Amino acid sequence: MHRGHRRHCLGPAIITGATLLVIAAVGIGPAVAGPDAGRPSGSAAAGSTGGSVDTVGFGPVQTSWAAATSYARTRPDVAPPGTNDWSCLPSAAHPRPVLLVHGTWSNAYGFAGLSRPLAEAGYCLFTFNYGAADLAGGGGVMPMMRPAVYGAGDIAESARQLARFVERVLAATGASAVDIVGHSQGGPMSRWYLRYEGGAAVVRREITIGATNHGTTMAGIGALGRAVADLGGPALGLVVGRATSQQIAGSEFLTALNAGGDTVPGVEYTVIGTRYDTVSTPYEATFLEAGPGAPVANITLQDGCEQDRSDHFEMVYSPRTLSIILAALDPGTGSTPTCTAYG
Numbered sequence: 001m002h003r004g005h006r007r008h009c010l011g012p013a014i015i016t017g018a019t020l021l022v023i024a025a026v027g028i029g030p031a032v033a034g035p036d037a038g039r040p041s042g043s044a045a046a047g048s049t050g051g052s053v054d055t056v057g058f059g060p061v062q063t064s065w066a067a068a069t070s071y072a073r074t075r076p077d078v079a080p081p082g083t084n085d086w087s088c089l090p091s092a093a094h095p096r097p098v099l100l101v102h103g104t105w106s107n108a109y110g111f112a113g114l115s116r117p118l119a120e121a122g123y124c125l126f127t128f129n130y131g132a133a134d135l136a137g138g139g140g141v142m143p144m145m146r147p148a149v150y151g152a153g154d155i156a157e158s159a160r161q162l163a164r165f166v167e168r169v170l171a172a173t174g175a176s177a178v179d180i181v182g183h184s185q186g187g188p189m190s191r192w193y194l195r196y197e198g199g200a201a202v203v204r205r206e207i208t209i210g211a212t213n214h215g216t217t218m219a220g221i222g223a224l225g226r227a228v229a230d231l232g233g234p235a236l237g238l239v240v241g242r243a244t245s246q247q248i249a250g251s252e253f254l255t256a257l258n259a260g261g262d263t264v265p266g267v268e269y270t271v272i273g274t275r276y277d278t279v280s281t282p283y284e285a286t287f288l289e290a291g292p293g294a295p296v297a298n299i300t301l302q303d304g305c306e307q308d309r310s311d312h313f314e315m316v317y318s319p320r321t322l323s324i325i326l327a328a329l330d331p332g333t334g335s336t337p338t339c340t341a342y343g
Contacts, residue, residue, distance in 0.1 A: 052161040053129040053150070055079035055108050062112035065313040072109045076129075076149070080112040082119025083127050086172050090124050096179050096204060097169050098329065100127040101162065103184025103210075104151040104243050110183065113317035114325065121326060126169045130189075131158040131243055151185050152241040155253055159192040159199075166193075166202060179205040179329055183316055184280065185243060187211020187271075192257055200264040207270045207328050209321060210277055210312045214258065214285040215249030249285065265293035270328035272321060274301040276343065279312040299324060309343035318342045 059078040062068040072078065083100065090097060098118060100111045108127040119125050131153040151158070166178055180203055182190045187208035193199035194206065246253035263269060269288055277283040283300075290296040301308050301320055310318040323338040 051132045051153075052158075052165065053077055053132055055084055055128060058083075059109055059112055061116045062317070064113070064317050065110070068109055068112045068317075071112075072107060075109070076107055078109050079127065080109050080115035082115040083108070083111070083125040085124065088124035088173065090173055090175050091122055094122045094124075094330070095175060096177050097124040097126055097173050097175055098179045098181060099162075099166065099169065099190075100125060101180060101182040101186035101190050102127070102129070102151060103182075103186050104131075104241075104247070105149045106184070107150050110316060111181075114181070114322055117322055118325070118329075123329065124173055124175075126165070128161075128165050130161045130165075131155075131185075151189075152243050154242050155185065155189050155246050156192055156196070158189050158243070159197050162190060162193045163197045163199065166199070170202065177202050177204045179203065179207070181207045181209070181325060182211060183209045184211060184312065185247060187213050187286070188247065188254070188257055192253075194264050194267060195257065200266060203267055205268045205270070205328060207272070207325055208286065209272045210274060210280050210283075210315055211271065211286050212247040212280045213262070213271070213288055215251060215254045216247055216280045216285065217249055217282070261291040262288040263291040263294035263296060265291070267294050268328075269294060269296040270324065271296065271298045272301060272315070272324055273299070274308075274310050274312070274315045276302075276309050277312045277315075297328070305337070305339035307341040308339065309341075311343060314343045 054077070056077045057075075057079065058081055059068075059071055059075060061081050062071065080100070088097075100108065100115065102108055102110050107129050111127060115125055115127075129150040131151040169178060170176070180190045188211060190199070190203075190206060190208075191213065194203055245251065269290075271286055271288050273280075273283045273286040275283055277286075280286055287298040288296045301310060301315060301318065301324075305320055308318055308320050310321070315321050319338050319340045319342065323335065327333060327335050327337065
């Protein structure tokens with residue numbers, strides 16, 4: 001297993017046997033503690049069945065996922081720098097706001113490496129925390145052990161939360177459309193929004209990073225979870241939460257998401273994967289097949305840059321990932337992705 005994934009695993013839990021193995025091996029997202037107090041007006045309070053939460057305040061730029069995780073442990077609702085300026089008006093050069101959509105058991109601050117350079121490039125950036133859910137609401141045991149982690153609830157419901165957030169962004173900025181950058185679950189969640197919640201009418205570019213677009217074996221954890229259930233143990237969804245189980249390859253959610261093709265007309269897709277991904281496995285399953293009126297650029301981070309060894313988490317902090325995103329948001333620049341040793 002790649003060293004980067006070991007660094008982000010959840011660690012010991014007060015659970016035994018195969019259940020512990022499932023939780024310890026999944027290891028998605030930063031461990032954060034302490035519920036948010038003092039959300040700004042307009043935020044949707046997190047409920048037991050799932051909800052979205054506005055960010056509170058701003059954190060500093062980070063250069064690695066590990067550093068961002070450490071910072072967010074006691075500040076689970078902090079925003080990454082350069083985001084959520086509700087007075088920001090898109091320019092003629094960059095007329096669409098960009099939404100940053102985090103992954104499972106993560107939060108908005110996970111973008112603390114990408115956000116500042118994107119803002120400095122002239123984009124109005126927005127992000128929020130979605131998918132808050134406790135055990136009763138389908139969030140699994142993770143929210144019990146590490147309060148205020150997000151991206152745990154039903155993904156279709158999270159997509160509806162995204163739809164409401166997009167409406168707020170459009171109303172505030174006066175824009176007619178947005179672009180989306182989604183990490184991990186942020187990919188399939190926002191794609192559900194495109195297909196089933198009206199997003200195709202207002203999204204022009206969809207960029208995903210290490211997304212579980214066609215599901216993941218989670219290095220065999222999906223099969224292990226099913227085996228545990230067959231032996232009379234707890235169902236996978238009960239242990240790791242609904243959102244995680246929905247991302248296992250072959251799930252009903254993914255079958256519905258990809259029914260009739262991977263794309264929707266009128267949206268341009270850029271899909272970034274890494275060969276060192278040990279969470280979204282196999283990494284090639286992230287790639288999409290282009291459909292009518294929906295061009296797709298599938299990019300492996302190491303193609304042309306073998307020294308970038310970013311894993312599932314650190315690829316969000318890779319300079320190469322940032323350069324690919326900037327080129328995808330503004331194809332007219334004709335820029336070439338940078339290549340830096342990272343990971």
